[in-house]
Amino acid sequence: MVEQVMLKETVEMIRINHQSVFDLLDVPFYQEDFVFFPKLALALGEAVEMTTEKASKIGVLSEIIHLSSKIHLMIAEDTPTVQKERQQMQLPILVGDLLYGRFINYLTVHNLEQYLPLYLQYLKNLNSNAANSLREQTAWQKDKFAHQVEMLAAMTVEVFVLASAEERRELLSAKAKQMVTEKLPAWVEKKIMSLAELESLAETEKI
Amino acid sequence: MFKMLGQAYGMQKNLNKVEEFLNDFMTFNEPYISKSALEVLSSGGKRVRPTLVILTASAFGQEEKAIPLAAAMELIHMSSLIHDDIIDGADTRRGMPTLNVAHSRQYALHTGDYVLTKAVELVSEQPNGQRLLSVIADLSIEMSLGEIEQLRTMYDVEQTVEDYNYRIDRKTALLMATSCQAGALVAYAPEELADLYYQIGHNLGMAFQIKDDILDFETSAKKLGKPAGEDLARGIMTLPTILVLQKDFAEREWLINAIKQRFPGGRAEVNRAIEIIKEQNGLEAAHEYSLQYVAEAKKCIALLPEHPVQKTLLAGADYIIERSF
Numbered sequence: 001m002v003e004q005v006m007l008k009e010t011v012e013m014i015r016i017n018h019q020s021v022f023d024l025l026d027v028p029f030y031q032e033d034f035v036f037f038p039k040l041a042l043a044l045g046e047a048v049e050m051t052t053e054k055a056s057k058i059g060v061l062s063e064i065i066h067l068s069s070k071i072h073l074m075i076a077e078d079t080p081t082v083q084k085e086r087q088q089m090q091l092p093i094l095v096g097d098l099l100y101g102r103f104i105n106y107l108t109v110h111n112l113e114q115y116l117p118l119y120l121q122y123l124k125n126l127n128s129n130a131a132n133s134l135r136e137q138t139a140w141q142k143d144k145f146a147h148q149v150e151m152l153a154a155m156t157v158e159v160f161v162l163a164s165a166e167e168r169r170e171l172l173s174a175k176a177k178q179m180v181t182e183k184l185p186a187w188v189e190k191k192i193m194s195l196a197e198l199e200s201l202a203e204t205e206k207i
Numbered sequence: 208m209f210k211m212l213g214q215a216y217g218m219q220k221n222l223n224k225v226e227e228f229l230n231d232f233m234t235f236n237e238p239y240i241s242k243s244a245l246e247v248l249s250s251g252g253k254r255v256r257p258t259l260v261i262l263t264a265s266a267f268g269q270e271e272k273a274i275p276l277a278a279a280m281e282l283i284h285m286s287s288l289i290h291d292d293i294i295d296g297a298d299t300r301r302g303m304p305t306l307n308v309a310h311s312r313q314y315a316l317h318t319g320d321y322v323l324t325k326a327v328e329l330v331s332e333q334p335n336g337q338r339l340l341s342v343i344a345d346l347s348i349e350m351s352l353g354e355i356e357q358l359r360t361m362y363d364v365e366q367t368v369e370d371y372n373y374r375i376d377r378k379t380a381l382l383m384a385t386s387c388q389a390g391a392l393v394a395y396a397p398e399e400l401a402d403l404y405y406q407i408g409h410n411l412g413m414a415f416q417i418k419d420d421i422l423d424f425e426t427s428a429k430k431l432g433k434p435a436g437e438d439l440a441r442g443i444m445t446l447p448t449i450l451v452l453q454k455d456f457a458e459r460e461w462l463i464n465a466i467k468q469r470f471p472g473g474r475a476e477v478n479r480a481i482e483i484i485k486e487q488n489g490l491e492a493a494h495e496y497s498l499q500y501v502a503e504a505k506k507c508i509a510l511l512p513e514h515p516v517q518k519t520l521l522a523g524a525d526y527i528i529e530r531s532f
Contacts, residue, residue: 016355024355072320075293077312086358090294093316094355097290100320101347104327108341113331116340120328127321128237134314135239 002052006038009060013102014067021067021095026087027074036149037062040156048164057110058163062156064106065119068099069126069148114166115159122155218261218519221270221277225257228278235325243306243318247285250301255415256280256386263390263404266516276333276393280386282326283343287350287382289319294354295441335392342392346385353377361442364452364463368496371446372413379419380412387411403507407520410504414527417497420445421490422531424481439484440470440477446496447489458483494528501528 014021022029038059045055075092079085107113126148133140140147233244257277264273291297292305293312299305306315330339357374360366387408391401423438424447438445444452444466452463462483470476484490501524508520 017352072316075312075316085296089312090358091355093290093294094351094358098348098351098355100323101344101349101351104340104344105348108337108344113337113340116331117328120324120331123324124321127317127324128240131237131240131314131317131321134311134317 002042002056003035003038006041006056006060006063007034010034010038010063010067013060013064013099013106016095016098021071024087024091025071025095026084027071027092033067033070034063037066037152037156040153041160044157044160048160048167050160050164050167054163054167055160057112058115058156058159061103061106061110061112061115061119062152062159064099064103065123066149066152068096068103069123069152070145071099072096073130073144073148115162118155118158118162122151126151218258218265218270221261221265221274222254222258224271224274225254225261225277225281228274229281232278232282232325232329233322237321240318240321243310243314244285244322246303247289247300247306250303252281252285252301254281256284256382259383259386259408260390260393262516262519263387264394265390266511266514267391267394267396269390269394272334273390273393275329276339276389277386279326279329279333280382280389282322282329283346284382286319286323286326289315289322291354293319294358333393335395338392339389342385342388346381349377349381353381357443360444362466362469363444364466366444366449368446368449371444371449375413375416375420376409379416380409383412383415384408400512403510407504407507407511410500410507411520411524411527414497414500414504414524417446417493417500418527418530421447421493421497424484424490436477436481439466439480440474442466442469446493447484450492451484451487451489454487456487497528501525 011020016024038056041055041059041062042052044050045052045058071092074088076084076088079089103119104116107116107119129140129147129151130144132138133144229248230245233241233248235241257280260273260277260280261270264270264276288300289306292300293307293315296307297305298308306318327340327343330336330343333339353374353376356370357378360370360374384405385408388401388405391404396404420438423445424436439448448466452459462480465472465476465480470480472479504524505521508517508524511517511520
């Protein structure tokens with residue numbers, strides 16, 4: 001059920017003025033382009049005992065930025081016809097930019113700004129690796145799509161590490177607050193304790 | 208334009224600081240991208256967006272605080288220009304080879320993406336960063352939609368003034384509107400005041416782009432840094448062309464066919480088309496539209512709380528109309 005919700009959100013994200021990226025672009029998409037990051041997010045969420053609602057939001061976030069990144073990696077250097085130029089270079093650039101804007105929008109709408117630095121780090125790493133390998137003619141380019149997925153998967157893990165730490169902090173804070181609320185009234189009675197009473201307390205099994 | 212006004216109205220010190228900030232900021236630990244980005248930065252540019260940020264922030268006494276945000280808006284503009292140059296197949300910008308020509312399309316794309324990422328990072332670190340991020344997201348989405356629409360409507364002789372407004376709103380006006388709004392937001396100005404600055408920037412932006420499109424017809428390649436009539440040659444229907452095509456005149460069919468067939472006669476045909484558009488008063492008609500937007504901007508400026516920034520904005524509005532480059 002939650003996977004379907006995530007996929008439907010993705011379908012909306014790739015809709016552009018009554019068309020979709022499938023209509024506009026002449027670039028290959030695979031099933032894994034749309035299911036891997038949602039599945040990864042749900043698996044990571046389960047591993048850290050996170051609510052599926054929160055995990056799915058992070059999953060959609062990673063999915064949007066994956067599509068934006070991949071589309072940009074796919075732009076063609078040589079486009080011998082006007083149509084190829086439009087569908088393999090011009091529109092992929094603009095669609096990638098649009099998805100990037102939708103990524104930031106999704107982040108702000110769902111109050112996920114705390115994860116932005118991690119995603120920005122992924123984007124900086126991706127683009128600098130890509131640019132450097134083009135200048136230095138290294139092998140990175142050959143496997144760029146695999147590298148992109150690996151990098152984003154690794155960063156998604158970092159997002160979950162941060163998110164689960166926050167959830168735990170919230171749980172623990174709630175517990176601490178509950179205890180303070182329960183114990184404070186008795187505490188402020190200011191019943192002074194003697195050493196004998198303390199030693200007696202120390203002998204009991206449970207305080 | 209606004210740089211000149213900055214000098215006149217005491218903003219030059221802060222604009223210099225924006226420039227210093229940009230140069231320092233772009234010297235990041237990525238030698239290739241950093242060098243390329245600094246080359247693009249140093250090639251010039253009117254710095255309209257940062258000037259608007261500083262200007263509006265100055266209305267709240269927050270001009271120093273707005274310097275990083277002003278730099279971020281220029282970086283957002285810069286990254287869009289790098290991508291535009293790839294899309295347009297531009298060989299030069301401001302007389303310098305574009306990154307896509309000097310290196311490759313993909314290299315230019317990744318450089319533009321890196322610069323944009325750094326800009327977003329910078330925005331997120333500013334006062335009221337969360338609100339600013341939301342504004343930047345909307346801007347990015349709408350700018351992309353406008354560019355996609357521009358691609359879709361190239362050589363389309365059926366376009367209306369509304370179609371044109373949709374495109375230039377997203378191409379130019381939105382970033383200027385957002386720059387004005389951002390200067391107010393970073394100062395935690397009330398939303399209604401930030402909105403008013405947005406409207407001012409929007410109207411100035413629309414007038415600015417219309418003027419740009421007029422100048423494309425009448426200014427020499429040397430002065431503009433690009434060939435005259437370049438937009439028309441590339442099939443971008445700007446307001447002078449659209450307004451002329453709405454009229455009935457002897458050479459209308461010739462003009463429509465030349466555009467639809469993408470000027471098979473080359474530069475000579477483009478030049479004849481430019482002549483026709485001028486003869487049919489397309490430039491004057493477009494000028495009237497820009498005057499309307501400037502008048503609207505001035506109405507909004509008059510609603511601002513009394514402050515010297517009003518004078519600067521009014522002078523800027525006049526300069527948009529009077530400029531020759």
